[in-house]
Amino acid sequence: MDADRPPVAAPEPLGLQQPVGPGRPDRYGAVALRLFEVLDTGPYGGELQAQPGLQGAEAWQVRGQFAHAFESSSLFVSLRYGRRMGNRHEDGVRARLGEMAARDPDRKRFGASTHRYALAPPLPEAEIRVFEKTHGIALPGEYRSFVAVVGDGPAGPGHGLMPLTVPRPEAVEEWAVDDAWAEDRLPGRLAAPFPLTEPLPGRLGTPVDALTRGTLMLAEQGCGSFDRLVLNGPYAGQVWQIDPDWGGFVPVSPGFRAWYTDWLAGP
Numbered sequence: 251m252d253a254d255r256p257p258v259a260a261p262e263p264l265g266l267q268q269p270v271g272p273g274r275p276d277r278y279g280a281v282a283l284r285l286f287e288v289l290d291t292g293p294y295g296g297e298l299q300a301q302p303g304l305q306g307a308e309a310w311q312v313r314g315q316f317a318h319a320f321e322s323s324s325l326f327v328s329l330r331y332g333r334r335m336g337n338r339h340e341d342g343v344r345a346r347l348g349e350m351a352a353r354d355p356d357r358k359r360f361g362a363s364t365h366r367y368a369l370a371p372p373l374p375e376a377e378i379r380v381f382e383k384t385h386g387i388a389l390p391g392e393y394r395s396f397v398a399v400v401g402d403g404p405a406g407p408g409h410g411l412m413p414l415t416v417p418r419p420e421a422v423e424e425w426a427v428d429d430a431w432a433e434d435r436l437p438g439r440l441a442a443p444f445p446l447t448e449p450l451p452g453r454l455g456t457p458v459d460a461l462t463r464g465t466l467m468l469a470e471q472g473c474g475s476f477d478r479l480v481l482n483g484p485y486a487g488q489v490w491q492i493d494p495d496w497g498g499f500v501p502v503s504p505g506f507r508a509w510y511t512d513w514l515a516g517p
Contacts, residue, residue, distance in 0.1 A: 340400050344369055346514050347405050359517075360472070365410030369401035373414060381415050386441040389466075390487040392506040393479055407513040408469035408477060427470040433459065434467055444483040449490075451498040461499055462492060468509075479506060 350359075351367035378398055382388055403411035404418070412418065412431055434440060444464035454461070465478040468489065475493040480486050489503040503509035 340369075340372065343400050343514070350514075361407070361409040365404040365406060367405050369405045370403060370413070371401060372399055373397050373402050377415055385435070386438075387481055390479060390481065390506060392487065393466075393468075396506060396510065406469055406510060408471040411469055411510075412467060425470075426474070427467075427476070430467050430470075430476060434462075434465075439463055440466060440481060444480050444485060446485075446499065449498070449500040451500050453496065454492075454494045454498055458492060458494055465490065468506075477502065477509070 347367045347369060354362055354367075357363045357366065375398060378389070378394065397414050402413050402415075404413070405411065409427065412427065417428060417431060442463035445461060450456075450461070462478060464482050465480050468477045468479050470476055471491065471493075473493075474495065475491060475497065477489055477491050480488050480490060485501065487505050488501050489506060489509040490499055491497060491502045492499040503512065
């Protein structure tokens with residue numbers, strides 16, 4: 251690093267009980283996620299984040315407070331889905347899923363009995379390109395990188411991240427989420443313009459299929475509520491939740507990465 255660079259301010263406290271150290275694997279993931287956010291928004295965030303071990307004064311400022319967590323968690327350098335860094339993406343997410351599964355052996359967390367904290371292999375690039383060409387779309391970058399580098403579900407928010415190109419193996423169970431998955435892939439639906447110009451809170455009076463064009467269903471949240479990725483227009487890349495009976499159709503996350511990492515950082 252250049253000697254004349256200005257010092258990087260120390261990150262704010264995480265609000266976690268101290269000390270964070272060996273024998274506390276449940277805290278490593280949360281600390282690493284906070285480090286990811288701090289360093290990603292700093293003046294040299296991209297460069298700092300790409301290095302598993304920091305150097306110089308910047309390293310001391312970070313390590314002074316978070317040394318154990320920084321050196322013990324692979325999540326820190328694994329969650330930048332917009333960049334390709336070999337298999338660090340997959341390894342880091344799988345490590346965190348392993349921690350979550352170990353803390354929830356009976357799968358009592360919402361949706362765990364469905365996705366089982368399992369992560370399928372990433373999709374081949376050629377398969378993703380065929381999907382995009384078939385439907386006349388370009389998938390938002392954060393989501394596309396996830397399925398190409400990390401995995402194609404099912405571990406994820408709600409009852410789990412739905413697969414992109416093929417139905418769930420359990421689709422024969424005739425669950426409503428599988429009907430929604432199939433409807434999304436009808437000719438022209440994904441490429442159709444997203445119809446909303448602003449969020450639509452409250453009970454919906456418009457048929458759901460008219461509102462969800464131009465979106466890709468990511469996960470089912472229960473009771474007919476679904477999280478959807480907007481594919482085009484001014485809200486492209488955002489995750490919106492549609493709850494026809496109560497919540498309406500409103501944004502719940504600025505992008506796929508935040509949507510997924512918020513779930514990873516949960517209890």
